[in-house]
Amino acid sequence: MAAANGGQGFEVPELDIKFTKLFINGQFVDAASGKTFETRDPRTGEVIARIAEGDKADIDLAVKAARDAFDNGPWPRMPGCARARILHKFADLVDQHVEELAALDTVDAGKLFQMGKLVDIPGGANLLRYYAGAADKIHGETLKMARPLHGYTLKEPVGVVGHIVPWNYPTTMFFFKVSPALAAGCTMVVKPAEQTPLSALFYAHLAKEAGIPDGVLNVVPGFGPTAGAAMASHMDIDKISFTGSTEVGRLVMQAAALSNLKPVSLELGGKSPIIVFDDADVDMAVSLVNMATYTNKGEICVAGTRIYVQEGIYDAFVNKSVELAKKSVVGDPFNPNVHQGPQVDKNQYEKVLKYIDVGKSEGATLLTGGKACSDKGYYIEPAIFTDVKDDMSIAQEEIFGPVMALMKFK
Ligand SMILES: NC(=O)C1=CN([C@@H]2O[C@H](COP(=O)(O)OP(=O)(O)OC[C@H]3O[C@@H](n4cnc5c(N)ncnc54)[C@H](O)[C@@H]3O)[C@@H](O)[C@H]2O)C=CC1
Numbered sequence: 001m002a003a004a005n006g007g008q009g010f011e012v013p014e015l016d017i018k019f020t021k022l023f024i025n026g027q028f029v030d031a032a033s034g035k036t037f038e039t040r041d042p043r044t045g046e047v048i049a050r051i052a053e054g055d056k057a058d059i060d061l062a063v064k065a066a067r068d069a070f071d072n073g074p075w076p077r078m079p080g081c082a083r084a085r086i087l088h089k090f091a092d093l094v095d096q097h098v099e100e101l102a103a104l105d106t107v108d109a110g111k112l113f114q115m116g117k118l119v120d121i122p123g124g125a126n127l128l129r130y131y132a133g134a135a136d137k138i139h140g141e142t143l144k145m146a147r148p149l150h151g152y153t154l155k156e157p158v159g160v161v162g163h164i165v166p167w168n169y170p171t172t173m174f175f176f177k178v179s180p181a182l183a184a185g186c187t188m189v190v191k192p193a194e195q196t197p198l199s200a201l202f203y204a205h206l207a208k209e210a211g212i213p214d215g216v217l218n219v220v221p222g223f224g225p226t227a228g229a230a231m232a233s234h235m236d237i238d239k240i241s242f243t244g245s246t247e248v249g250r251l252v253m254q255a256a257a258l259s260n261l262k263p264v265s266l267e268l269g270g271k272s273p274i275i276v277f278d279d280a281d282v283d284m285a286v287s288l289v290n291m292a293t294y295t296n297k298g299e300i301c302v303a304g305t306r307i308y309v310q311e312g313i314y315d316a317f318v319n320k321s322v323e324l325a326k327k328s329v330v331g332d333p334f335n336p337n338v339h340q341g342p343q344v345d346k347n348q349y350e351k352v353l354k355y356i357d358v359g360k361s362e363g364a365t366l367l368t369g370g371k372a373c374s375d376k377g378y379y380i381e382p383a384i385f386t387d388v389k390d391d392m393s394i395a396q397e398e399i400f401g402p403v404m405a406l407m408k409f410k
């Protein structure tokens with residue numbers, strides 16, 4: 001990919017957003033309604049592309065294509081080793097486009113470009129390879145029966161799977177979901193998050209190039225309450241896999257139960273505690289807690305957001321954590337010297353700033369950070385609160401932002 005100088009001493013890859021339409025039955029097509037929606041660059045808040053907006057009608061078409069590919073196509077019927085060969089080719093194509101894909105996730109999600117290039121995109125390719133290795137090892141068992149009967153189990157692909165993907169890890173979550181389903185011989189409809197549709201559409205193109213038959217992998221960008229809800233309640237989707245908020249997870253489970261009782265896999269919010277005892281190596285603990293809290297600007301379900309520190313090392317831990325947070329460079333995620341990019345979008349940015357206000361008003365002490373740090377884009381300084389009590393909102397609710405809540409224990 002050609003690179004241009006960002007004018008600030010680092011290279012910004014030239015963006016070429018090629019895929020903006022829905023991918024249904026092997027073709028890029030407009031939405032049935034003709035509607036499109038904007039996707040914005042969180043570094044500036046500016047619109048970078050308009051994406052076809054799928055809704056129920058498009059989900060119906062995509063499910064029909066996936067059903068036909070499942071009932072009549074080669075994918076579920078071919079030997080596992082044949083699917084594996086195609087998945088390996090898909091993985092190689094992902095690797096060949098690593099810079100382009102990392103750049104798409106950076107301008108869509110505000111992720112560090114280097115992280116995308118070194119971790120998320122190669123990690124996605126490796127998930128495909130991992131599950132390709134499993135594709136020819138899916139087998140049942142012969143059971144010893146007490147009576148003269150032949151008992152056995154047979155593992156079969158579930159059918160048409162619906163994957164509802166969040167915005168915080170657009171590539172990782174895409175491959176966490178599609179790789180095992182593809183390896184098993186399922187066909188599928190993927191709905192990326194409305195904030196981050198770009199890389200998923202590129203992956204659809206690469207899947208076709210790798211030889212995945214038409215109809216097996218469909219990608220329909222759109223909004224949760226329309227396209228996402230249509231998937232959760234669809235009578236011809238056999239299973240749903242969802243990652244996102246606990247609130248929406250509940251809706252998805254309800255809709256699945258009230259329609260065709262399809263099974264669901266839910267990966268929801270978190271509020272992970274970290275406990276640091278007096279005998280810890282303080283420098284190492286400070287560094288690990290910093291990483292656990294601020295990686296991916298705190299937009300991660302396993303972020304360590306409630307930090308319990310034993311009283312003997314509490315003061316040293318607090319001082320060193322503040323020192324380290326102050327050294328964190330917040331800025332353009334294409335800059336390799338930057339540690340933290342912008343929050344994914346305006347909503348998330350405002351939500352995090354609101355939690356910082358709530359923390360202060362509930363009596364916690366903001367020791368450092370927590371301010372918006374640019375007049376454009378969605379950048380927030382890494383924040384540290386002390387005097388946090390277990391019943392405060394910042395200790396109870398998922399913030400999904402760069403906010404550390406420290407609590408002392410005896
Ligand atoms: N566990 C995780 O990795 C994630 C957790 N979250 C949490 O959720 C909070 C809110 O973020 P949101 O973007 O609002 O999350 P969300 O749960 O609304 O969005 C996640 C996905 O679900 C879809 N969706 C939304 N409403 C739906 C519905 N009624 N039926 C089916 N699909 C639907 C969205 O389009 C998106 O693809 C975050 O601040 C964070 O706390 C958000 C994203 C990922």
Ligand SMILES: O=C(O)/C=C/C=C(\O)C(=O)O
Binds near residue numbers: 299
């Ligand atoms: O494995 C990773 O790199 C990231 C995983 C993130 C989640 O599982 C999440 O936030 O949901």
